[in-house]
Amino acid sequence: MLIFEYKLDGSKAQYAAIDEAIRIVQFIRNKCLRLWMDERGGQGISKNDLQCYCAVLAKDYPFAACLNSQARQASADRAWFAISRFYDKCKNHKPGKKGYPRFQHENRSVEYKTTGWPLSPDGKHITLTDGCRIGRLRLVGNPKQKIAAFPLEQIKRVRIVHRADGYYVQFGVKAERAIVHQPTGKQVGIDVGLKAYYTDSEGNTVENPRHYRKAEQKLKRLQRQLSRKHKQSQNRKKARKHLARAHLHVQRQREDFARKTASTLVSSHDLIAYEDVQIRNMVRNHHLAKSIHDAAWGTFISWVKAYGVTHDIPIIAVAPQFTSQECSACGALVKKSLSVRTHICPSCGVVLDRDHNAALNILAKALACTLGHRETSSSEDNASGQTASTRLSQRKTSKRSG
Numbered sequence: 001m002l003i004f005e006y007k008l009d010g011s012k013a014q015y016a017a018i019d020e021a022i023r024i025v026q027f028i029r030n031k032c033l034r035l036w037m038d039e040r041g042g043q044g045i046s047k048n049d050l051q052c053y054c055a056v057l058a059k060d061y062p063f064a065a066c067l068n069s070q071a072r073q074a075s076a077d078r079a080w081f082a083i084s085r086f087y088d089k090c091k092n093h094k095p096g097k098k099g100y101p102r103f104q105h106e107n108r109s110v111e112y113k114t115t116g117w118p119l120s121p122d123g124k125h126i127t128l129t130d131g132c133r134i135g136r137l138r139l140v141g142n143p144k145q146k147i148a149a150f151p152l153e154q155i156k157r158v159r160i161v162h163r164a165d166g167y168y169v170q171f172g173v174k175a176e177r178a179i180v181h182q183p184t185g186k187q188v189g190i191d192v193g194l195k196a197y198y199t200d201s202e203g204n205t206v207e208n209p210r211h212y213r214k215a216e217q218k219l220k221r222l223q224r225q226l227s228r229k230h231k232q233s234q235n236r237k238k239a240r241k242h243l244a245r246a247h248l249h250v251q252r253q254r255e256d257f258a259r260k261t262a263s264t265l266v267s268s269h270d271l272i273a274y275e276d277v278q279i280r281n282m283v284r285n286h287h288l289a290k291s292i293h294d295a296a297w298g299t300f301i302s303w304v305k306a307y308g309v310t311h312d313i314p315i316i317a318v319a320p321q322f323t324s325q326e327c328s329a330c331g332a333l334v335k336k337s338l339s340v341r342t343h344i345c346p347s348c349g350v351v352l353d354r355d356h357n358a359a360l361n362i363l364a365k366a367l368a369c370t371l372g373h374r375e376t377s378s379s380e381d382n383a384s385g386q387t388a389s390t391r392l393s394q395r396k397t398s399k400r401s402g
């Protein structure tokens, strides 16, 4: 699935109508969740039951009926997604929190499937035809990206997202981006870290851009300004908007960096091994948390996987045990705390940068051991659109929104 994103240009009334559609999505999702909660212990609720419940809701609540029927179904699917994820975690006895589904308060998007959004033949306007009265909106984006070039049957979903700096539409296109990978004969292990963005098994490092740290002063100032404003005042509203926009900017910088770095890495290697760290566990370590979020490893790895699929090269995850402690030359265990940056082996005398040593171990593990598994997840991971992000060919759009 490829994602094409455009900014939407419309009137205030149209934006309000989009917000209303987004609220209906949340209403349906939460109602479905409530039904499931109430019925637990009884027969249980299936995905199909929720789909049928959509029709009931549309009958009982006229405002819900305004939303396109497929969009209503998609809202029920969201509830089911939360429920099934919870079930899966329970079934697999995943340690830690099971993620009991929660009611949503901050929904930001509405998803249409294949109906209710005729696209103008030149691909410059989209019209939303359901009862929410959103109407015709202009698409603003990279002129080189032509959504109209794809046959309509290939556009499987259309998602409208409300972000801090405006409204966006994402088209999910079912198409493969085939890239002929130029073999390089190089295999590499990478160690993602705090000091460097990553260190590879040849000792090369990519510097950490630390966007957040750079932007931190600005964010702090905006946060202070916000807290000084009177509650429920217009000025507070404005200050909150400024802050949200600054956060969005940092988020986009991060994603952009992760995507470009991943692309470079994948196109210059034939095999990539990485350490399968539980990022969430590491974030719990409070001292590291900010830097870890900053580096956005999770995003980086998922882009590496996605590019691995398009380039058709193996991306291998290895278990993280001992990768930093073992000596890559002789295999001896050399205990060291996180602050020790150099690996010095007392048995064989090898001296390496800590992360370089780890990267070598990661590659060796991937090549040797059966624990490593070929990642087969498609670019869907990235395409889920749950985060505000820079997509395949997004670029800065005009600043008309203010």
Ligand SMILES: [Zn+2]
Binding pocket: 327, 328, 329, 330, 331, 332, 345, 346, 347, 348, 349, 350
């Ligand atoms: Zn050694």
